[in-house]
Amino acid sequence: MQHKNTEIKVIISDLDGTLLNSNHQISSYTKSVFQALHKQNYLIVVATGRHHLDAMAIVKELGFPVYLVTSNGARIHAPDQELLYAINMKSESIASVLALDIDPEITTVLFRENVWQTSKTNTKLNSFQKEMTYPPQVVAFDSLDDYSAIKLFFTHDDHQKLVDLKEQILIQHPDEFSHAFSLPICLEFMDKSVDKSVAIAKILALEGHTFEEAISFGDGFNDEKMLFATGKALVMGNAPESLKNKLAHLEVILTNNEDGVATYLSNKLIN
Template identity: 60%
Template structure:
């Protein structure tokens, strides 16, 4: 184990494309490794773009205490599900952001507290949830009155269409919002003060740890600041090439299909071999 890893006391991981396999599930092998992390008194933090209701249903399967940073940092929940931090975008800010020409084929989603409001029901997005703990609500944005939201989310298979939309929104709303492509097909807008890294710092300060004592794993552009913050940042092998080019000094590990996070933790942090389930 390197000297940098000897100091690690906190493990931070993204979910989709990172901790979860391509079927959006936690493998038995990953579960066993994270249970050993808990047994050895490591602090575990999951940091995801997912809504907290959706993410909670997933991390419960680890069967260990986990701090949850959700909606890219707009919510923080303690291991006992107490809400520690919450931030919502004001209705006028969201409405202004959506006041641009949006390709009618693009799925638009407003993350609300208990539902996600959308202009179309997307089976592809529903597939990210094994059980629909966080349900979609079909709305007409032309008649919607309350645009207040945790974050704004857009999805389309054509990345270039999302890039055009991103530029249009930032032309009008850059003073209030920043964006991230969690996947090439997923564009998200949050308040400028919101980021996974900012939320993780809140958790670390609460628990008395420094960023240098944390290792983080991620695969998307909403992970850039998080990966740069921690003492050791690790990029998934399945991450976009552009992310690897953006953070050229960071190590690239195995893919999520290969249980890359769990295998790295097992061999480099726990220094212990686990039998895959």
């Protein structure tokens, strides 16, 4: 659906692989474009799979406050950082997943409120955070009493291993969770009511806007419903081919390392 520029009032962007370059940082060019859009009174929403403590440190770099959807929609924070919405996964649900025979090569992570608990140190995962605002804690999961968490996360460099694990979990729990690949190497499970698009709908209702007035950018399968919902949606050049094929009706823009989001918005929206 094409829109005249005047109709777009809301800008929604994912972080990793989208607003962030491959060093997990916001470039100075992207910063300057977003500051100009903020001055033009666009409502800006950042929607990420990252935990809120981690994401807050990143969006602070933009230099102005934004709405923040984190953990794929399990948390919503207002621009003043007030918590507007929160939902966790049940302890017993996570315990039953962790009781499955999970390949020990896969790194298993629980996103808790103030810490992320992981089955092992994973340097690749640690590199996603420039500032350790949300520290990892290596734990033996079978020693925990309470498993309640915001999100359950698995990572491995072999995508097929994660696909097999996803199938294994869904056979045992067909209707209990929502799940997504945020990156081919990252498989995430949340409460079944959680999706970025659901959280964004709550923000739009609060602000008196509609999805038709919104433009969104993403690169992962956790962005799929968000991209589908907005009046205008763009897929990053670095998105997996399988996502581009699935959303073949959407325009593909430059990659995250080429400032794809900022370049597009600068060309289309900045007066």
